[in-house]
Amino acid sequence: MTEHEIKILGIFFYSVILIIMLVSGIWVGIDARKIGRPRSESIIWGIFAGWMFIVGPVFYFFFKNKFYNQDR
Numbered sequence: 001m002t003e004h005e006i007k008i009l010g011i012f013f014y015s016v017i018l019i020i021m022l023v024s025g026i027w028v029g030i031d032a033r034k035i036g037r038p039r040s041e042s043i044i045w046g047i048f049a050g051w052m053f054i055v056g057p058v059f060y061f062f063f064k065n066k067f068y069n070q071d072r
Contacts, residue, residue, distance in 0.1 A: 025050025
């Protein structure tokens with residue numbers, strides 16, 4: 001592999017990781033909004049899930065019922 005090919009491969013993997021981060025953040029933010037959380041909380045969940053793109057969505061998925069199923 002030449003140096004140019006390695007650079008292109010690096011840019012490709014960086015782009016894939018960035019897309020995964022964005023998609024997970026958007027998905028969690030939209031889901032939090034759908035179940036009735038305030039906009040600010042949905043944004044925070046989306047940022048958390050995007051930044052921690054593997055742990056964030058898993059944490060949200062398993063713990064959202066504990067946090068959200070509160071009698072109001």
